[in-house]
Amino acid sequence: MSAARPQDLACRELVELLTEFLDGALDERTRTQVEQHLVLCPGCTEYLRQFRTTIGATRKLAEEDLPDRVREKLLDAFRHWRHGS
Amino acid sequence: MSAEDRDLVARLRAGDERTFLAMVEKSHRAMVRVAMGYVASEAIAEEVVQEAWVGILQGLAKFEGRCPLRAWMFRILVNCAKMRGGREARSVPFSALETEDAEGERRPIESFRPPDDPRWPGHWAQGPDRWTDERLADAEALVRIKAEIERLPPNQRQVITLRDIEDWDSAEVCEALGISEANQRVLLHRARTKVRHALAGWAAEGGT
Numbered sequence: 001m002s003a004a005r006p007q008d009l010a011c012r013e014l015v016e017l018l019t020e021f022l023d024g025a026l027d028e029r030t031r032t033q034v035e036q037h038l039v040l041c042p043g044c045t046e047y048l049r050q051f052r053t054t055i056g057a058t059r060k061l062a063e064e065d066l067p068d069r070v071r072e073k074l075l076d077a078f079r080h081w082r083h084g085s
Numbered sequence: 086m087s088a089e090d091r092d093l094v095a096r097l098r099a100g101d102e103r104t105f106l107a108m109v110e111k112s113h114r115a116m117v118r119v120a121m122g123y124v125a126s127e128a129i130a131e132e133v134v135q136e137a138w139v140g141i142l143q144g145l146a147k148f149e150g151r152c153p154l155r156a157w158m159f160r161i162l163v164n165c166a167k168m169r170g171g172r173e174a175r176s177v178p179f180s181a182l183e184t185e186d187a188e189g190e191r192r193p194i195e196s197f198r199p200p201d202d203p204r205w206p207g208h209w210a211q212g213p214d215r216w217t218d219e220r221l222a223d224a225e226a227l228v229r230i231k232a233e234i235e236r237l238p239p240n241q242r243q244v245i246t247l248r249d250i251e252d253w254d255s256a257e258v259c260e261a262l263g264i265s266e267a268n269q270r271v272l273l274h275r276a277r278t279k280v281r282h283a284l285a286g287w288a289a290e291g292g293t
Contacts, residue, residue, distance in 0.1 A: 011207060025255075057284070058277075066113055
């Protein structure tokens with residue numbers, strides 16, 4: 001069996017597979033093609049690195065502060081529910 | 086029901102304010118982002134989320150733990166938001182809710198060779214420029230990500246909010262939003278691609 005060549009999977013196609021790749025949702029054959037392509041292609045390797053960096057940076061939005069008025073309003077609703085039930 | 090969910094539910098039923106506030110702290114922003122997929126403005130989304138919290142508390146006695154608590158909470162939220170969105174449908178242009186945003190607005194940064202390229206069809210013509218770590222550590226990176234997520238089509242925004250901001254797994258997101266795994270992945274991929282694009286060009290060395 002000959003080794004997969006980077007031209008078996010175009011860069012344009014590879015970048016569309018990355019979410020499935022990272023989720024482990026690709027079939028075995030495609031996953032191998034992606035892995036072999038990445039070994040040989042600095043452009044796609046950099047793209048994947050940036051894709052991962054983007055995901056990691058997006059995660060930081062979870063740390064945003066909640067305005068006090070929202071917290072107070074909901075606490076009121078909670079107290080109201082507790083006394084009503 | 087997981088041990089963690091059982092514990093949470095018991096505390097809430099007992100009226101524990103700290104547990105409730107911790108849940109609000111954890112989920113409220115994601116709930117607003119998800120609700121915005123169905124209603125016309127952030128202000129209305131805030132109201133919907135308030136309604137949803139009341140619905141969640143009232144429904145708690147009936148929660149049986151057939152799915153994780155947070156997926157159940159988001160299903161209540163989605164129901165509230167859909168009802169509210171339906172009521173307001175006449176005042177909201179449908180296109181603003183459902184259509185794909187204009188792809189053409191985004192300036193291409195990288196490019197591929199044409200499909201008839203003799204040697205490397207579909208491979209990089211202009212590959213991605215290397216990003217600098219300092220740029221990404223800058224607060225500006227978050228501002229850019231947030232702005233891009235806000236202008237995504239609603240369904241993409243919902244999925245990236247739960248998967249990448251809240252760090253849910255794929256199955257739980259499908260459960261909460263009532264979509265298939267394949268659909269969820271397509272939406273997530275489009276969203277991530279746009280967010281990466283919003284950082285590229287700026288995050289690269291010498292970028293503006």
